[in-house]
Amino acid sequence: MIETRGISKFFSVVNxxxxxxxxxxVLNVSLTIPDGAIVSMxxxxxxxxxxxxxxxxxxxxPTDGEIRIDGNLVLEPLPSTxxxxxxxxRRYRFISPLANGVFTDHPKHDIAMIFQDYAVFPWMTAIQNVVFALKLRAGGNNRSGRAARSEMMDKAVFYLNKVGLAGAENxxxxQLSGGMRQRLALARAxxxxxxxxxxxxxxxxxxALQREKLQDDLLRLWEDAKAGNAPIIIVMVSHDVQEAVYLSDEVIVFSPGPGGTIRNRIPVAIPRPRARTDxxxxxxxxxxxxxxxxDINQESMYSI
Ligand SMILES: Nc1ncnc2c1ncn2[C@@H]1O[C@H](COP(=O)(O)OP(=O)(O)O)[C@@H](O)[C@H]1O
Ligand SMILES: [Mg+2]
Structure with a gap:
């Protein structure tokens, strides 16, 4: 479970x-996200x-407020400058730095990230990208023997297969399409x-077509994890209303910035599998x- 209480973020900028x-x-965002939920913003x-x-x-x-993950207060030395x-x-492109501190007793409870702008490493092959994440996750050097390495290779192949990238390991x-690159990012996560x-x-x-396929694959992988008793919380920023509703248990609509805060929380209580045209x-x-x-109309009213 993720709980945020009164999260705000102020920047000082030069005008x-x-x-x-x-x-x-960000202004005063308080949220609770239960285990295994998909939430879109x-x-x-x-x-x-x-x-x-x-x-x-x-x-x-955050400048203000607190975050708890599974009840543990996040007290990492977070970056402030x-x-x-x-x-x-740069360092933590896909595994959260929080994974190291908060979860010492639960090493599997990591946070993985798929951000559009910190894409996969272009100088590594597909399998190298995934193995690199696994090494980072293992703490780099504490298990670098041959057995550990072959275990990581097997795992990487397993997840590449799972996202439909069998045969693209090397x-x-x-050499991959945009959709395949996102699949690779998904495999790594x-x-x-x-x-x-x-x-x-x-x-x-x-x-658009690839996107729908990726969404369905994401749901399938999320269902698999749930069926395997390892539910995954997915928190996703989207600019696509249809995508957000189709995928999510709850959609969080932010008010226009600056100073974005929660405007509406809209539950999507429709059982899965869902039809897009439901x-x-x-x-x-x-x-x-x-x-x-x-909101857009209000904004343009004020700006004239
Ligand atoms: N590092 C930063 N320094 C100063 N201002 C920032 C920084 N990061 C984001 N902002 C500003 O904070 C606001 C919110 O940005 P962002 O979170 O990227 O919005 P969104 O993802 O909803 O488009 C914007 O006005 C942006 O310019
Ligand atoms: Mg953004």
């Missing part, structure tokens, strides 16, 4: 006159969705058997469209 100025990226660009997700990932420290934050993002990302996967617009760069799904999608449309 066009060269003066320092405060910017509120929607909202206009700039409302703080990515910032909030990075705070959950431990890539940024911009430089530290960038370093963290290809470089540049799943390989560490995380308890939480955070995704920031993971399918945004994939064409009247219940479509009705919720329309409701969310109306909310977002209303």
């Amino acid at each position: 066009e006159n060269g003066m320092a100025e405060g910017l509120t990226a 929607l909202g206009p660009s700039g409302c703080g969705k990515s910032t909030f997700l990075e705070i959950l990932a431990g890539l940024q420290a 911009r430089k530290e934050m960038e370093d963290y993002k 290809k470089y990302p540049s 799943l390989s560490v058997e995380p308890k939480i996967i955070l995704m920031d617009e993971p399918f945004a760069a994939v064409d 009247p219940g799904i479509v009705e919720i999608q329309e409701r969310i469209f109306a909310i977002l449309q209303y």
Whole structure:
């Protein structure tokens, strides 16, 4: 379970006159996300969705508020300066730094990330990308023997197969389509058997047909994990209302930024498997469209 209480994030930025100025990226976000839930966050660009997700990932420290994961307060030395934050993002592209501290007693309860802009490593083959994650997860050097290595290779092959990349083990990302690259990112995330996967617009760069297939595969893998008694929480930022509703147990709509906060929480209590054209799904999608449309109209009213 993830619980956030009163999470806010302020940045100081330099405005066009060269003066320092405060910017509120996220304001007072309190949420509880139960184990095994899929939750999507929607909202206009700039409302703080990515910032909030990075705070959950431990890539940024909140200015205010607290996060608990499985009841444990997240007390890691989180990065507070911009430089530290960038370093963290480079170092922990797909396994949260929180995985090291909070979960010492539960080493499997890791957080994996699939962020559009920290894609897979282009200089590693598909299998090397996955094995690298497994090594990072194992702590790098504490088990680097031949047996451990072959175990990691087997696991990597297993997860590459699971996401439909059998046969592409030795290809470089540049030899894969956009959809396949996201599958590789998914394999890498799943390989560490995380308890939480955070995704920031993971399918945004994939064409519509591929995207639907990826969504269905994601659901299948999520169901598999649940059936295997290792449910995964998925928290996903999306800009696609249909995707968000189709996939999620709950859709969280953020208010327009700056200072994004929760505007609506919309449960999607429709049993799976769902049909994309299910009247219940479509009705919720329309409701969310109306909310977002209303906010856009309000904004343009104020700006003229
Ligand atoms: N490191 C940073 N320094 C200063 N401002 C930032 C930083 N990161 C994000 N912001 C600002 O915070 C706001 C929210 O950004 P972001 O979380 O990326 O929104 P979203 O993902 O919803 O589009 C924006 O106004 C953005 O410019
Ligand atoms: Mg974003």
